[in-house]
Amino acid sequence: MAAQHELIKREDRQAWAECFWQVNYESFNEVWKQDLFVPEFKFLPCFAAPERILQICEEIAQNSAESPGWHDSDEVKLLRQIYVTAKKQHQTAQQLAKETAAANAKRWQALGLDWIKTNQSRCGDFAIIAQLMQDVSDSQTDYFGSTCLQTRFLAWSKHGRKLFAEMRKVAETWPETAHLGRGRGVFKVMVLPDPSESYRYAQEWAQPKGPNRFDTLAAAQAEAERFAAEDAQNQQKLATGEIKSFAPNFPFGYEIRGSEAAIEHRENYSMGKGYYLAQESYSGWQIRKCGLRTNLTQIAEALGRQIEAESDRLDVESQTQFQALN
Numbered sequence: 001m002a003a004q005h006e007l008i009k010r011e012d013r014q015a016w017a018e019c020f021w022q023v024n025y026e027s028f029n030e031v032w033k034q035d036l037f038v039p040e041f042k043f044l045p046c047f048a049a050p051e052r053i054l055q056i057c058e059e060i061a062q063n064s065a066e067s068p069g070w071h072d073s074d075e076v077k078l079l080r081q082i083y084v085t086a087k088k089q090h091q092t093a094q095q096l097a098k099e100t101a102a103a104n105a106k107r108w109q110a111l112g113l114d115w116i117k118t119n120q121s122r123c124g125d126f127a128i129i130a131q132l133m134q135d136v137s138d139s140q141t142d143y144f145g146s147t148c149l150q151t152r153f154l155a156w157s158k159h160g161r162k163l164f165a166e167m168r169k170v171a172e173t174w175p176e177t178a179h180l181g182r183g184r185g186v187f188k189v190m191v192l193p194d195p196s197e198s199y200r201y202a203q204e205w206a207q208p209k210g211p212n213r214f215d216t217l218a219a220a221q222a223e224a225e226r227f228a229a230e231d232a233q234n235q236q237k238l239a240t241g242e243i244k245s246f247a248p249n250f251p252f253g254y255e256i257r258g259s260e261a262a263i264e265h266r267e268n269y270s271m272g273k274g275y276y277l278a279q280e281s282y283s284g285w286q287i288r289k290c291g292l293r294t295n296l297t298q299i300a301e302a303l304g305r306q307i308e309a310e311s312d313r314l315d316v317e318s319q320t321q322f323q324a325l326n
Contacts, residue, residue: 115307176285187220228249
């Protein structure tokens with residue numbers, strides 16, 4: 001069998017999970033279970049073509065599973081071999097990724113430290129950065145937390161005051177954080193399905209479905225008007241007999257909740273995360289100010305990464321985002 005070293009696409013993992021589940025999961029011994037049925041099936045299949053894996057599973061499910069000793073059949077042995085090979089490849093790839101990330105971080109830190117050493121006197125001792133956070137909370141264990149996936153340097157500041165107005169202004173300089181800029185916040189359209197019930201999010205009730213969060217009040221109002229227009233059209237169709245009935249988007253009215261201040265987080269207390277801009281506390285982009293004295297390595301790495309990526313087309317020392325704010 002020719003090896004085709006291709007990792008399965010993330011969106012296909014559920015299909016493979018169901019496929020392997022059909023191969024009589026309960027009949028595998030404990031070691032086989034622990035090895036094969038790993039979270040998200042990260043290792044399968046990258047040694048054999050997906051079509052061949054599916055064929056093997058079907059053979060096991062249709063034939064061997066009903067026979068004594070089926071778990072020692074040639075099909076299962078082949079499947080185990082594929083898994084072992086895939087797992088080794090995955091571990092090798094993980095190790096290579098760690099080594100590459102460490103080498104990149106070291107290079108970016110050196111580049112950033114060199115730039116800071118040369119320009120700190122005119123730029124100041126504080127930096128405004130953006131961090132892309134991933135939620136790693138686990139409600140089962142009552143754990144709430146996040147991990148940083150990426151850090152982006154945005155601007156220098158000559159003072160240490162945590163001013164949201166300053167952070168919002170800087171947020172507008174980069175498209176990924178523009179939703180945290182001036183005049184932006186978090187707004188949601190709420191629907192009242194029944195007078196005896198409480199309000200529900202519009203995207204859970206109204207049709208057609210839409211976003212569940214908006215950066216501006218105007219955008220939220222436009223979404224509400226879209227839902228209302230749909231109701232008006234259906235009312236006309238009902239009056240003319242084109243339709244016999246319909247479920248209204250706004251049965252008993254709606255309201256828009258939220259504010260611009262919703263993205264301004266003030267967690268200046270024990271176990272808090274300080275002052276920062278973000279739509280969510282545990283996921284998405286966050287903007288905060290930090291000082292060189294306590295965050296030199298982090299700032300240098302983010303700065304060095306940006307300089308390296310843009311040095312071929314930018315004179316970094318003359319760019320606005322590298323200049324100190326007043």
